[in-house]
Amino acid sequence: MKYCCSFLLLLLFGISGGFAQDKVECWGRYEISLPAKVKGNPFDIELTATFSGPDTTLTVRGFYDGNDTFKIRFMPVNQGVWSYVTQSEIPVLNEVKGRIECIAPGKGNHGPVKVDGTYNFKYADGTRYYPVGTTSYDWMHVAGNQPDQTVKSLELSKFNKIRMLFFVQNFDPDYPEPSMFPFEIKKITKDEKGKPVYEWDFTRFNPAYFAHVEACVDKLARIGVEADLILFHPYDGGRWGFDRMPLEAGVRYLKYLTARMSSFRNIWWSLANEYDFLRELKPEYWDTFTHTVVENDPYSHLCSIHTYTAKYYKYWEPEYTHASIQDQAPVEGFGRAATVKNIYKKPIIFDEVCYEGNMDNRWGSLSGQEYLYRLWQGLIVGTYVTHGECYMDDPKDYSRDFLAVGGTFQGESWKRIGFTRQILDALPNPLHLCDSSWDPYTSTAGENYYMIYLGKEIKPEWAFDLPVKNAFYPRLKEGVRFKVEVIDTWNMTIAEWPVVFETTAPVKDRVYDKNQGRVRLPASPYLLLRITEVE
Incomplete structure (x- = not known):
């Protein structure tokens, strides 16, 4: 030509x-x-x-x-x-x-997030990164000042990651048409109900749509939030046809997107949300799409794919930097999430464990307390758990549904995110169960640094009792002196117990306090014990 x-x-x-x-x-x-x-x-x-x-x-x-x-x-x-x-x-x-x-990088610029070791993350400058994220699928595509309000809410809440859709979402047949689309329109006709039917030119993009997404991602970067961008999703239902693009159109789109956005330091690639519901796309397409993204991203941003509930994917493939899992079962009890971690040998993010909300279904009706419980069941074993909330006054009124359109948080668990991150940021190292096959409650963050999550259990006291094994750190010895802090993860309080404990010699696989010391506990659930060495 x-x-x-x-x-x-x-x-x-x-x-x-x-x-x-x-x-x-x-x-x-x-x-x-x-x-x-x-x-x-x-x-x-x-x-x-x-x-x-x-x-x-x-x-x-x-x-x-x-x-x-x-x-x-x-x-x-x-x-x-x-x-x-x-x-x-x-x-x-x-x-x-x-x-x-x-x-030199400016203030707040730590670079892109990378995998650190086997199970964890850090920024390019070496700063530790613990993902405590939320979800708002369509927040970028809502009209008016709602996107700006979403950014303000994220900044207030202290979430440091958000999962979001690149393509607009079809909430219901009466949901308004978006003002922009990512492709040029060849023509528009009407169906038998008078609804528009679009014919796309998949060889020509609409740069204004991409520029809008980029502006939103930059706004997130300014407040320290990672953009986990979902590249395909099944929530189209054929309305616009972005859920059934030909293979060559999908590859072309991904090449264009990565050319535009790989230079955004806070971008993550999520190939799809519930990829297995995109039934018009053949299963082998996902290998092609994944390779396209990875091969056209010179900076090797984080990359994963999300499935339907408990449909575990081949995250061991080298193209996937971490596992993005929808399954609440591993975070409904002690130690379960560690099994997933041990199988994949990669960072694990349970990106969907059901949502806080008032919806009349089983996935959008958690209490704030239940979400926080699931969050800590993941964190305590060294995995990560994503938030979401969906409060609706009417089945077709999405104005308060943060999961759908962003805006202002309505629930209770988001208020605990800043406190949760303070606890994580104070760790000398990421958490890992001390002795995962034998003790699903006690985790370590280094030599002589322990955390025990008590979950929903309410008991009057805790007898000083730690495992000898300390994951890959030195084993616990006799004569180490510890303080114990009682952290109420829901009420956001920290109280130091006014007694110093000293370890006995190992008794089989455990150590105790030489004076058989105990910590009196408040009559509250969701307590976390922080046990650290003192001089």
Whole structure:
């Protein structure tokens, strides 16, 4: 195909979209804008750029952004000077060269989240990351100021991750049509009920839709929230047909999306929500879609896929960085979640364990206390549990349903998230059961640092009693002195017991206090004991 091109101007942008600049912070975003008028479908144009910097070379894909403009986005991963050169069959887009300086990251910029070791996460700068997330499927696509209110609610609540849909959701037949779609519309007809029927041009995208999603992801980054972006979902029902795209259309969409958004440091890829309900897509498509995302993301962002309840996926495949599981059973009792962790040997996030709410069904009617209980049943063994709430006054009134449209939280468990994160952030290391096959209650965060979750049990006292085995840390010895703090995870209080305990010599596989000491407990459920060494 012959293209006629004209070079008009070269603009370089950072994350805020400013004017030409030579510096960008580490894990920030650098954008090259290349105006060029071409014949044919501009979305067919191949454009890449190779960035060479300190000890690293990365090749990133460019994309057409509408208005006769092509763009390349780059996230520098090391401080220092980077040079770049573009590659394209279009002469005016080819061999464009430049240099940038990557400077120290700004306040609050810890870089993208990565897997740390086998079971945990950390930011690129080494800061520990404990995912305590929530869910709001359609919050980005709601009209008015609702999206801004959602961001405010997230900031207030202290959640640090949100699961959300890229494609709009079909709540019910009367739900209003969205103002934008991700693809160009070929034509619109009407069905027998007068509802619109769309015919899409899957070879041409609507950059404005993508730009809106990107703006929302940037808002999340500013408040320290990771964007777990769900790339496909079954909640379309054929209304728009995004749940039944041809394979080649899906691959094309994923390549375009990753070209645009891989440079966003807070992005996570979730291939689908309840992928097994996307029955128009063949099972083998998911391998193709996953490989497409992973191969076109030069920064290797976190990647997983979500299934229907208790339908466990092949998360051991190397493309999946962690398991994204829908199943409440592992967090309804002590030690169960550890079994899932031990099977997959990867970080485990129970992304759906039913929701707090008032819905007349079994998945949206948890109390706030029950959700918090399930959260801690996951956390205490070193797995992670995602929140969601769905309060509705009417089956078709979604205005208060945060799970659906965001806005303002209505429940009670969200108020405990900041307190929960304070406990996690104080840990010297991530939690792991001390002796998982024998003691499902006691976890360790390092040498002589223990936590015991009592759950719903209410008892008058706790006798000092710890396992000798301490996971992969040194075994507990005689003569270690400990303090015990009683943490009420629901009422958000911490009380230190005014007695110091000292360990006995091991008695079989346990140690006790030399004075047979005990801690008197309040008559409340959801207590957590923090047991740490003192001088």
